[in-house]
Amino acid sequence: MKSKWCAGVLALALLAGCKSSTPKDPLLDLAARESLVQGKALLGKQKYAQARKYFQHAFEAEPNSSAGREGLLLAADTLYLEGGNTSLIQAEAKYRDFQNRFPTSDRAPYVQFQVARSLVGRMERPDRDQSVAQKALESLRDLSRLYPTSEYAAQAQEEVKKVRENLAEHEFMVGRFYLRYGLPAAAVKRLEYLLTSYPEYDHQDKVLYHLGKAYGQQGEKEKAQAQYDKLRTDFPKSPFVAKVKAG
Numbered sequence: 001m002k003s004k005w006c007a008g009v010l011a012l013a014l015l016a017g018c019k020s021s022t023p024k025d026p027l028l029d030l031a032a033r034e035s036l037v038q039g040k041a042l043l044g045k046q047k048y049a050q051a052r053k054y055f056q057h058a059f060e061a062e063p064n065s066s067a068g069r070e071g072l073l074l075a076a077d078t079l080y081l082e083g084g085n086t087s088l089i090q091a092e093a094k095y096r097d098f099q100n101r102f103p104t105s106d107r108a109p110y111v112q113f114q115v116a117r118s119l120v121g122r123m124e125r126p127d128r129d130q131s132v133a134q135k136a137l138e139s140l141r142d143l144s145r146l147y148p149t150s151e152y153a154a155q156a157q158e159e160v161k162k163v164r165e166n167l168a169e170h171e172f173m174v175g176r177f178y179l180r181y182g183l184p185a186a187a188v189k190r191l192e193y194l195l196t197s198y199p200e201y202d203h204q205d206k207v208l209y210h211l212g213k214a215y216g217q218q219g220e221k222e223k224a225q226a227q228y229d230k231l232r233t234d235f236p237k238s239p240f241v242a243k244v245k246a247g
Helices: 002-021 032-044 048-061 066-082 085-101 108-120 131-146 151-180 184-197 204-217 221-234 239-246
Strands: none
Touching: 032 048, 032 066, 048 066, 066 085, 066 108, 085 108, 108 131, 108 151, 131 151, 151 184, 151 204, 184 204, 204 221, 204 239, 221 239
């Protein structure tokens, strides 16, 4: 019996020794403001993953303080700065978390801008699915609607141009695909939609050329000629003018 008691005491002593030998993470002793300072130092060195630990601790330590709010926002910023689809998805989630927790924050316009930019960064090439691009455009429009006088609303216009150009190019590629595979009616519909919906598109000359071809394949020579005439008039130096003459 005595030997069992001694063995139990020894086991407890060993367990206590193991616990005492486990080093405590010094991060846990930092106040939110102190954690922010160290995180910002790491952020300045572009050590985003390390900095994020300090920002996250600042938020978890004091979630409703100004330091905690700043920590959450900076944690999202580190993910955005890392880039790549996975980090951008996580960044968007953190920015939206900030929006949900602090809807009246004076940083709200910036956060909405960053939500949109996180989506823009994940936008697919024009020959791929454009659902993320559509979401990005909606987020940018929300920024202009909710915070029209914000400095970020003005900056968002450049992002809008980028997204719309991508969406317009997607429409062109779909229209050209239909034309290539003998579906001129579908091509006409898509290309006409492009010209109507994206009048600022930078490559309207190639749209007019392919639209003319689509009308030609349908036997609508007058409509085809009208597109070619507009191409010559509006874009006389376009390489597609020569293609019309060669055709």
